[in-house]
Amino acid sequence: MIIDLATLGDTPELSCDLCVVGSGAAGLAIASEMLHSSVKTIIVESGSLEQEPATQALYDVDISGLPHPGSTQGRFRVCGGSTTQWGGQALPLMPIDFERRDWVPHSGWPLSWNDLAPYYARAAQFLLVDSLNYDTDLLAHLRTRAPSLDAQRIWYHFSKWSPKPNLRELYLREIGDSDRCTLLLHANVTGIVLENELRQVNKIAVRSLQGRTALVRARIFILCVGGIETARLLLSNNEQQPTGIGNEHDMVGRFFQDHPSAMVGLLKTPHPARAQKLLNVFHKGGLKYSVRCTATPKLQRERQILNISMGTTFVEANSVLQDVKDVYASVRRAHFNGVTARKMLRAASRPTGSILPIWHYLAYGRSFAPGARMRIGFTSEQEPNPESRVLLSDKTDALGIRRSNVRWQLTGQTLRTMREYAKVLQEEFDRAGIGEIELDEWIHDDSAQWENHVTDQFHHIGTARMNSSPRLGVVDENCRVHSTENLYVGSSAVFPTSGHSNPTLTIIALCLRLADRLKIVLSR
Numbered sequence: 001m002i003i004d005l006a007t008l009g010d011t012p013e014l015s016c017d018l019c020v021v022g023s024g025a026a027g028l029a030i031a032s033e034m035l036h037s038s039v040k041t042i043i044v045e046s047g048s049l050e051q052e053p054a055t056q057a058l059y060d061v062d063i064s065g066l067p068h069p070g071s072t073q074g075r076f077r078v079c080g081g082s083t084t085q086w087g088g089q090a091l092p093l094m095p096i097d098f099e100r101r102d103w104v105p106h107s108g109w110p111l112s113w114n115d116l117a118p119y120y121a122r123a124a125q126f127l128l129v130d131s132l133n134y135d136t137d138l139l140a141h142l143r144t145r146a147p148s149l150d151a152q153r154i155w156y157h158f159s160k161w162s163p164k165p166n167l168r169e170l171y172l173r174e175i176g177d178s179d180r181c182t183l184l185l186h187a188n189v190t191g192i193v194l195e196n197e198l199r200q201v202n203k204i205a206v207r208s209l210q211g212r213t214a215l216v217r218a219r220i221f222i223l224c225v226g227g228i229e230t231a232r233l234l235l236s237n238n239e240q241q242p243t244g245i246g247n248e249h250d251m252v253g254r255f256f257q258d259h260p261s262a263m264v265g266l267l268k269t270p271h272p273a274r275a276q277k278l279l280n281v282f283h284k285g286g287l288k289y290s291v292r293c294t295a296t297p298k299l300q301r302e303r304q305i306l307n308i309s310m311g312t313t314f315v316e317a318n319s320v321l322q323d324v325k326d327v328y329a330s331v332r333r334a335h336f337n338g339v340t341a342r343k344m345l346r347a348a349s350r351p352t353g354s355i356l357p358i359w360h361y362l363a364y365g366r367s368f369a370p371g372a373r374m375r376i377g378f379t380s381e382q383e384p385n386p387e388s389r390v391l392l393s394d395k396t397d398a399l400g401i402r403r404s405n406v407r408w409q410l411t412g413q414t415l416r417t418m419r420e421y422a423k424v425l426q427e428e429f430d431r432a433g434i435g436e437i438e439l440d441e442w443i444h445d446d447s448a449q450w451e452n453h454v455t456d457q458f459h460h461i462g463t464a465r466m467n468s469s470p471r472l473g474v475v476d477e478n479c480r481v482h483s484t485e486n487l488y489v490g491s492s493a494v495f496p497t498s499g500h501s502n503p504t505l506t507i508i509a510l511c512l513r514l515a516d517r518l519k520i521v522l523s524r
Helices: 025-034 053-059 113-126 136-141 168-177 226-236 272-279 297-303 320-332 338-349 352-364 412-431 504-522
Strands: 002-004 013-021 041-044 061-063 154-161 181-185 188-195 200-207 213-223 261-268 282-284 287-295 308-315 373-380 389-396 402-407 436-439 487-489
Touching: 013 025, 013 181, 013 504, 025 041, 025 113, 025 168, 025 504, 041 213, 061 389, 113 504, 154 412, 168 181, 213 226, 213 504, 226 389, 226 402, 261 412, 272 373, 287 297, 287 412, 297 412, 308 412, 373 412, 412 436
Parallel strands: 002 181, 013 041, 013 213, 041 181, 061 402, 213 487
Antiparallel strands: 154 287, 188 200, 200 213, 261 373, 261 436, 282 287, 287 308, 308 373, 389 402
């Protein structure tokens, strides 16, 4: 069932077994698991089915650290959350990411990779990607071979892409048809009310921008609102707990991480077609697979570096194939103008520019970009840093709630990791005959402002980190807030470390694991 708070009467009170705040990947994963159980669920969503500027403005932030575009550009306050806009990349964390590493302060999870392995398989199903492993199985499936890189130093593997990344298109209809699950739109959380000596959440207060209010009572509450908004909700609910909920030891909002990413060089090779065959995108069975070259655990230990991965961007000037796509789209929309005509003429004058990519796709299941420059890019783990954090701003939003103040900070470990891995890649690409990586000057220039070349990946990680000790983390190994018996966090906010992988698959895996646990708890 789907209802809109903006159209309900004044101050209704809703009751359920489980209240899920947020309808992005995490919220949908948990709710979908509950649909065929006896659990009565309410999903509280700030947005509507369409994006609305006034609602999106509730995500406005202050920036007091490094520039962090993803604080606003990477979050969407709408039903389906960020999955309405993301590309759908699915890649699990590596086993080393869960380990305590002496050279990475504050590393180590209270879970192991094996604890999540069965849930990774279910998360892949949730995203409609295959169950093959990310290296040997896919090499066989795609009928290709890994290049002759030293497997002790570089792991050649793939990431998978969901064919339907907008998850609400997959799961919203079933929620709408359910009599056990209610999606409440335009419901912004304005208060979390504690009881039982502040050990339990009794209810949450929600309000629409039009002024409609409601109370939602539940046995269990889960915050599925991402790393930045989780910190904001916990910190701003400070009427009963002066430092904020779960923040008795000043841990909420700390260790804010993203994936520092940068273009570091250009691959030059006398055999560009061969290089593209190894490094460009693969397609098979309606799924897309992109190539990653990642530092192995052995190399990370030897060089004392963070987890880091390489991808290749194929930069085309005046792409004929793109012209063909644009012309096709214009014809379908019956929108033909001078720009369309010029693109049609340009494509007609260079037919091989469109024929070759189409041929490679149909015949080999490969992306191919004739004459493209091959740019080498890095996506790195970020060293967990307690001074990289999300705080509360002095400014308030339209609901009177203090905005987030994002203070993203990097350490020199990021630069050192990129430098060390760049050297290894240069050596290995040359030895394997792939080509020469010509590095950009900033990567080895001590006088350069290296942070200016690094950007975020819209991945908001670590502000309610998981740890067995309440002094060192906000939630326990089951994602429950240490100081609150019935409040959980379902997002990458709980990650102690980030690895190099897109976090969504791990978020879903953790939420499926949590859902299994809550089914048992709520059946008592």
